[in-house]
Amino acid sequence: xxxxxxxxxxxxxxxxxxxxxxxxxxxxxxxxxxxxxxxxxxxxxxxxxxxxxxxxxxxxxxxxxxxxxxxxxxxxxxxxxxxxxxxxxxxxxxxxxxxxxxxxxxxxxxxxxxxxxxxxxxxxxxxxxxxxxxxxxxxxxxxxxxxxxxxxxxxxxxxxxxxxxxxxxxxxxxxxxxxxxxxxxxxxxxxxxxxxxxxxxxxxxxxxxxxxxx
Numbered sequence: 768x769x770x771x772x773x774x775x776x777x778x779x780x781x782x783x784x785x786x787x788x789x790x791x792x793x794x795x796x797x798x799x800x801x802x803x804x805x806x807x808x809x810x811x812x813x814x815x816x817x818x819x820x821x822x823x824x825x826x827x828x829x830x831x832x833x834x835x836x837x838x839x840x841x842x843x844x845x846x847x848x849x850x851x852x853x854x855x856x857x858x859x860x861x862x863x864x865x866x867x868x869x870x871x872x873x874x875x876x877x878x879x880x881x882x883x884x885x886x887x888x889x890x891x892x893x894x895x896x897x898x899x900x901x902x903x904x905x906x907x908x909x910x911x912x913x914x915x916x917x918x919x920x921x922x923x924x925x926x927x928x929x930x931x932x933x934x935x936x937x938x939x940x941x942x943x944x945x946x947x948x949x950x951x952x953x954x955x956x957x958x959x960x961x962x963x964x965x966x967x968x969x970x971x972x973x974x975x976x977x978x979x980x981x
Contacts, residue, residue: 887909
């Protein structure tokens with residue numbers, strides 16, 4: 768089905784928790800690689816991507832870019848109030864995303880479909896009427912969003928999806944990308960010398976061309 772997808776994105780100095788293995792330039796390139804995977808999946812699933820960028824100089828040839836100086840919640844809520852058609856919010860750091868996973872979300876019969884992230888976050892939201900919802904990210908946003916949906920009297924489908932549940936913030940998260948990734952993000956990591964390593968029965972990552980900061 769056709770739909771619009773808004774993708775919040777920070778192009779400048781993103782993913783600071785990956786500073787132990789990536790310098791700033793590499794983190795910015797990696798963030799763009801993950802965004803590329805998300806934009807490609809949105810298009811392939813029948814969606815039209817709209818990037819909500821925090822930086823005025825950012826552009827993307829395959830998506831509309833809306834620049835905002837507001838914080839995440841204020842920017843999204845301003846966007847929601849203007850939308851009269853169904854809208855999907857997809858985070859930009861979901862490198863395992865697939866068209867099938869997104870179609871499962873936007874195909875819900877409920878008012879809202881929600882994909883929780885790890886640690887209580889919210890990775891994807893599908894809103895049949897965006898004006899009947901407000902974003903409240905940071906902290907346990909998944910629980911907050913369930914309460915907000917109830918306040919608006921909206922029915923919710925919670926979608927259990929490994930592909931959409933897996934976001935990348937920490938070095939340890941790169942393991943899942945190197946195992947399951949098939950897109951630009953994995954290719955970028957491998958080009959920098961990242962590979963899987965097993966120590967004491969646990970799988971981790973190592974970089975052959977970079978000494979980790981301590």
